[in-house]
Amino acid sequence: MSAPTAPGAAIGILGGGQLGRMLAHAAEQLGFDVHIYTDEEDSPAARVAARAVVADYHDHAALAAFARDVAVVTTEFENVPADAAAALIAAGAVVHPNPRALAIAQDRLEEKRFFAANGLTPAPFAPVETLDELRAALALIGCPAILKTRRLGYDGRGQARLESDRALEYAFAAFNGAPLILEGFCRFEREVSIIAARAADGAFAAYDLCENEHRGGVLARTNVPARCDPAIHVEAAAEARRLMDALDYVGVLTIEFFLMPGGTLIANEMAPRVHNSGHWTIEAALTSQFEQHIRAIAGWPLGATARLCDAEMENLIGEDAARWAALAADPTARLHLYGKREARAGRKMGHVTRLKR
Amino acid sequence: MSAPTAPGAAIGILGGGQLGRMLAHAAEQLGFDVHIYTDEEDSPAARVAARAVVADYHDHAALAAFARDVAVVTTEFENVPADAAAALIAAGAVVHPNPRALAIAQDRLEEKRFFAANGLTPAPFAPVETLDELRAALALIGCPAILKTRRLGYDGRGQARLESDRALEYAFAAFNGAPLILEGFCRFEREVSIIAARAADGAFAAYDLCENEHRGGVLARTNVPARCDPAIHVEAAAEARRLMDALDYVGVLTIEFFLMPGGTLIANEMAPRVHNSGHWTIEAALTSQFEQHIRAIAGWPLGATARLCDAEMENLIGEDAARWAALAADPTARLHLYGKREARAGRKMGHVTRLKR
Numbered sequence: 139m140s141a142p143t144a145p146g147a148a149i150g151i152l153g154g155g156q157l158g159r160m161l162a163h164a165a166e167q168l169g170f171d172v173h174i175y176t177d178e179e180d181s182p183a184a185r186v187a188a189r190a191v192v193a194d195y196h197d198h199a200a201l202a203a204f205a206r207d208v209a210v211v212t213t214e215f216e217n218v219p220a221d222a223a224a225a226l227i228a229a230g231a232v233v234h235p236n237p238r239a240l241a242i243a244q245d246r247l248e249e250k251r252f253f254a255a256n257g258l259t260p261a262p263f264a265p266v267e268t269l270d271e272l273r274a275a276l277a278l279i280g281c282p283a284i285l286k287t288r289r290l291g292y293d294g295r296g297q298a299r300l301e302s303d304r305a306l307e308y309a310f311a312a313f314n315g316a317p318l319i320l321e322g323f324c325r326f327e328r329e330v331s332i333i334a335a336r337a338a339d340g341a342f343a344a345y346d347l348c349e350n351e352h353r354g355g356v357l358a359r360t361n362v363p364a365r366c367d368p369a370i371h372v373e374a375a376a377e378a379r380r381l382m383d384a385l386d387y388v389g390v391l392t393i394e395f396f397l398m399p400g401g402t403l404i405a406n407e408m409a410p411r412v413h414n415s416g417h418w419t420i421e422a423a424l425t426s427q428f429e430q431h432i433r434a435i436a437g438w439p440l441g442a443t444a445r446l447c448d449a450e451m452e453n454l455i456g457e458d459a460a461r462w463a464a465l466a467a468d469p470t471a472r473l474h475l476y477g478k479r480e481a482r483a484g485r486k487m488g489h490v491t492r493l494k495r
Numbered sequence: 496m497s498a499p500t501a502p503g504a505a506i507g508i509l510g511g512g513q514l515g516r517m518l519a520h521a522a523e524q525l526g527f528d529v530h531i532y533t534d535e536e537d538s539p540a541a542r543v544a545a546r547a548v549v550a551d552y553h554d555h556a557a558l559a560a561f562a563r564d565v566a567v568v569t570t571e572f573e574n575v576p577a578d579a580a581a582a583l584i585a586a587g588a589v590v591h592p593n594p595r596a597l598a599i600a601q602d603r604l605e606e607k608r609f610f611a612a613n614g615l616t617p618a619p620f621a622p623v624e625t626l627d628e629l630r631a632a633l634a635l636i637g638c639p640a641i642l643k644t645r646r647l648g649y650d651g652r653g654q655a656r657l658e659s660d661r662a663l664e665y666a667f668a669a670f671n672g673a674p675l676i677l678e679g680f681c682r683f684e685r686e687v688s689i690i691a692a693r694a695a696d697g698a699f700a701a702y703d704l705c706e707n708e709h710r711g712g713v714l715a716r717t718n719v720p721a722r723c724d725p726a727i728h729v730e731a732a733a734e735a736r737r738l739m740d741a742l743d744y745v746g747v748l749t750i751e752f753f754l755m756p757g758g759t760l761i762a763n764e765m766a767p768r769v770h771n772s773g774h775w776t777i778e779a780a781l782t783s784q785f786e787q788h789i790r791a792i793a794g795w796p797l798g799a800t801a802r803l804c805d806a807e808m809e810n811l812i813g814e815d816a817a818r819w820a821a822l823a824a825d826p827t828a829r830l831h832l833y834g835k836r837e838a839r840a841g842r843k844m845g846h847v848t849r850l851k852r
Contacts, residue, residue, distance in 0.1 A: 145819055145832045163520055166543050169819070169832025169845065186523050188542035424826070424850075433823070442826040446803070462502055462526070466790070469781070469799040475502045475526025488526065493781075 140338075142437035143209045145169030148188070149432065150208030150231070152195070152222065154181025156476035156486060157214035157412050160420070162186050164428035170436070175204045182477045183214070198225040205231035210435050212389060216243040216410050217290055234388040234435040235410040242385075243410045246288045246319045256380045258405040261396070262322035269310050275320040276303055282323040285309060287316045297355070299323070324404050326396035330364045332371075333416040334378035335390045335430045335440050342382065343430070343440045344375040345423060348415040350394070356484060360415045360451040362422070366397060374403055381408065390431040392416065414453065414486070421472050421491050422449035448494040459487035497695075499794035500566040502526030505545070506789065507565035507588070509552070509579065511538025513833035513843060514571035514769050517777070519543050521785035527793070532561045539834045540571070555582040562588035567792050569746060573600040573767050574647055591745040591792040592767040599742075600767045603645050603676045613737045615762040618753070619679035626667050632677040633660055639680040642666060644673045654712070656680070681761050683753035687721045689728075690773040691735035692747045692787045692797050699739065700787070700797045701732040702780060705772040707751070713841060717772045717808040719779070723754060731760055738765065747788040749773065771810065771843070778829050778848050779806035805851035816844035 143149075149165045151158045154176030162172040162183055172187040177194055184190030189207075193200035201222055205211060210232045213223075223237040242248045250260040264275035266285065276283055281303065287296035298309050300320075310318075329352060334344040349364035350357055364371070378393055392413035396404040416427035425433070425441025433441055454461070459481050465471045475488035500506075506522045508515045511533030519529040519540055529544040534551055541547030546564075550557035558579060562568060567589045570580075580594040599605045607617040621632035623642065633640060638660065644653035655666050657677075667675075686709060691701040706721035707714055721728070735750055749770035753761040773784035782790070782798025790798055811818070816838050822828045832845035 142820060142823070145816075146834065146836065159523070162543075163523070166516070166520070166834065167831055168823075169834050171542055171834065185528055185545040186519075186543055424829075438820075439824045459502075463499060463795075466499070466525075467796045472781075474524055477503065477523065477526050477528065479503065 140437060143170075147171070147209040147436075148173050148207055149436065150175060150204055150211040151183060151187075151214055152176070152211065152218055153214035154178045154183040154190070155214055156182055156478075158183030159186055159476060160417075160428045161212070161214060161412065161431060164426060165432045168429065168432060168436075168438075170432070173204065173208050175201070180479065185477060195219045195222045201225040202229035205229035210234060212431065212435050213240070214411060216240060220244075235391070236386065236388070239385045239387055239391070239410040243408055244289055246286055246321075246407070247317075249408060250319070250321075252381070252384075253405040253408075256377075256384050258377050258381070258393075259402060260321075260405050261324050264320050266310075266318040266320050269307055272306055272310050272318070272320065273303070276300065276306070279320055279322045284321045284323055285313070286319050286321060287313060288319050289317070324396040324398065324406075326404070327399045328364065328366070328397045329394065329406075330366065330370075330374070330397050330403075331360075331392055331394045331413065331415040332374040332378050333390060333392050333413055333419070333427050334375060334382065335427075335434050335443075336379070336382040336387050337434050337440050338388050338437055340383070341440050342379050343443045344378060345416065345419060345427070345443045346445050347371045347374055348418070350415050354484070356453070356455060356486075357414045358453055358455070360418060362418055362445060362449050364397075367401065370397065370401060370403065377403065377405065389434045390416075390427050414489075415451070417474070417489050418449040418451045418491050419443075420474075422446050422493055446493075450492045450494065452490045452492075453486055454488040454490065456481050456483045456485055456487065462488075465490055497794060500527075504528070504566040505530050505564055506793065507532060507561055507568040508540060508544075508571055509533070509568065509575055510571035511535045511540040511547070512571055513539055513835075515540030516543055516833060517774075517785045518569070518571060518769065518788060521783060522789045525786065525789060525793075525795075527789070530561065530565050532558070537836065542834060552576045552579040558582040559586035562586035567591060569788065569792050570597070571768060573597060577601075592748070593743065593745070596742045596744055596748070596767040600765055601646055603643055603678075603764070604674075606764060607676070607678075609738070609741075610762045610765075613734075613741050615734050615738070616759060617762050618681050621677050623667075623675040623677050626664055629663055629667050629675070629677065630660070633657065633663070636677055636679045641678045641680055642670070643676050643678060644670060645676050646674070681753040681755065681763075683761070684756050685721065685723065685754045686751065686763075687723065687727075687731070687754050687760075688717075688749055688751045688770065688772040689731040689735050690747060690749050690770055690776070690784050691732060691739065692784075692791050692800075693736070693739040693744050694791050694797050695745050695794055697740070698797050699736050700800045701735060702773065702776060702784065702800045703802050704728040704731055705775070707772050711841070713810070713812060713843075714771045715810055715812070717775060719775055719802060719806050721754075724758065727754065727758060727760065734760070734762065746791045747773075747784050771846075772808070774831070774846050775806040775808045775848050776800075777831075779803050779850055803850075807849045807851065809847045809849070810843055811845040811847065813838050813840045813842055813844065819845075822847055
């Protein structure tokens with residue numbers, strides 16, 4: 139255990155998106171400076187930070203220079219190249235989450251194996267590298283099933299749903315030889331997520347379970363608390379704690395689950411970071427997920443995660459953001475816009491939180 | 496009425512202190528970029544903004560260049576030189592609050608006259624430019640009384656308390672010939688403040704009355720709601736509305752009152768800006784005073800000012816900020832640090848809000 143990072147120090151964040159922007163605001167509220175490292179010009183996070191470096195994630199010299207000026211480095215996306223994290227650590231940086239957590243979260247197969255090894259229940263899965271393996275896996279797992287790339291999938295990208303064992307060669311060919319995983323389809327009752335934090339001394343705190351609604355593979359809406367037995371919340375938090383302890387994890391981590399009709403939690407995926415389904419914590423929890431992550435990586439005590447009221451978070455995706463004037467006039471809507479220059483289809487442009495009291 | 500400023504535009508702020516920093520965060524949450532203009536290097540607000548200009552407030556060329564890139568300019572301190580506001584307007588900028596509001600707030604004598612002209616009750620006052628005028632004013636107003644500079648006083652600076660009519664020449668000489676005002680001392684029951692907002696279309700909204708405790712002339716603590724008859728709140732809000740209507744004011748304005756034992760509100764001073772006694776609104780009101788000000792100056796509808804719970808705000812002044820580690824471990828404390836490099840005596844370094852539920 140090292141001493142906590144004092145206010146006035148700089149926190150480094152890899153990534154320039156909205157999660158980085160909201161992390162920056164939380165860090166700044168606590169008196170920190172924020173330095174952003176991103177490969178994107180004019181990014182949402184860079185525009186609210188004291189310093190921004192625009193460079194490639196493989197530029198080890200730029201990474202080393204970045205590391206020199208900050209007390210700790212964190213990430214706002216899980217697909218940070220492994221060599222970037224290694225270069226930062228070689229330059230003497232403290233990096234949270236640690237490279238092992240990033241590596242597991244970057245590979246769906248490793249992630250599923252890690253879940254199973256720590257007593258979580260993933261959907262049935264099998265690695266697929268050849269068409270024959272795909273046929274064998276589908277025979278074992280059954281239809282429907284989801285064929286996914288092991289790496290670099292998010293928001294429903296890199297996925298194909300298989301309804302039968304016909305035309306498998308076409309489905310397989312569409313992935314261009316990328317390493318794949320076949321997952322059994324879960325006829326879930328609800329999708330839920332848990333957002334939890336772990337401090338370097340092992341202290342742990344979780345927020346109330348979130349209930350999520352996806353549309354086209356992208357999170358559309360989150361409600362808290364999730365409609366389920368309180369025992370489910372306790373189980374989800376216990377599972378998060380096991381994963382984080384196993385990783386010696388520091389910071390906020392999110393696990394997305396399928397809640398099955400009998401009450402079983404199927405661990406779908408983990409995000410080693412703050413998460414879209416936790417945005418409600420800005421207004422409706424004593425400590426936001428963003429402040430909580432900064433507290434953990436700065437070696438501060440974790441904040442209280444108590445929920446102040448029920449809440450609903452709605453994502454503003456693509457052209458949804460054009461509704462800003464109507465939302466600004468809605469007294470129930472707490473509006474957040476991310477400062478993205480272009481409203482592309484499927485792009486997360488902002489969100490709205492509504493408190494239910 | 497012009498169209499509201501769309502997200503993605505830049506908001507310009509004159510001043511680089513903590514109020515500018517918190518205004519910047521609120522503007523950024525709504526999707527705006529923030530440009531800071533300040534004469535201070537490495538200021539708290541500049542470090543959280545997309546762009547910062549460090550230049551003199553009398554540098555008209557720099558002001559004109561600043562004005563070109565922003566949709567609207569606002570100020571985080573009232574002592575903006577009159578020629579700075581004029582230069583911005585000459586360069587085509589929309590400036591809120593308007594120069595008349597700034598001019599009145601910069602001169603205690605004009606302010607008192609403006610209060611009286613709009614039906615508010617100031618303490619007894621008289622202008623003082625000579626020792627003879629001081630003697631005459633003191634004979635009229637009585638002791639104790641407060642001798643103040645008309646201009647550039649804040650946080651208790653530029654003031655002397657007169658307990659008797661002896662040694663007046665020494666008290667007078669200490670002000671070096673600056674224009675003065677003598678004010679009768681009010682044996683108040685409480686100090687309270689109202690924070691109110693007005694939109695360009697005349698829409699008005701006020702927060703609940705705040706009860707303030709000063710120490711050494713500096714705000715130490717604010718509690719909401721103020722302990723007083725609800726009719727007092729209604730009266731304070733009505734007085735704020737009259738002032739703002741008279742000024743065709745756009746944005747947030749604060750009035751500090753003395754609440755007298757009989758229930759009379761003595762208008763002490765006004766601040767044409769967000770105010771230290773309104774920091775509790777970040778956590779405990781539906782819309783923070785900072786977001787409210789940005790909404791007003793951007794031509795957006797005012798947000799809801801409903802208070803979510805009782806709250807207490809404590810300022811961290813000078814060495815108070817050294818308590819950050821203890822405050823970080825206090826689950827009832829919502830900690831805000833302003834990123835000031837040096838903890839000088841009397842300097843506002845941060846604040847803590849506690850929700851009372």
